[in-house]
Amino acid sequence: xxxxxxxxxxxxxxxxxxxxxxxxxxxxxxxxxxxxxxxxxxxx
Numbered sequence: 635x636x637x638x639x640x641x642x643x644x645x646x647x648x649x650x651x652x653x654x655x656x657x658x659x660x661x662x663x664x665x666x667x668x669x670x671x672x673x674x675x676x677x678x
Contacts, residue, residue, distance in 0.1 A: 643657070
């Protein structure tokens with residue numbers, strides 16, 4: 635399963651011309667966005 639995910643991610647990185655650093659930043663902001671959405675749904 636991990637190898638499958640790694641292959642898919644590598645193909646996507648090549649297709650979108652991204653490096654590992656950019657993918658890490660995208661994942662970071664995605665985490666912040668999901669956290670804010672969950673906060674707004676469940677806390678407010």
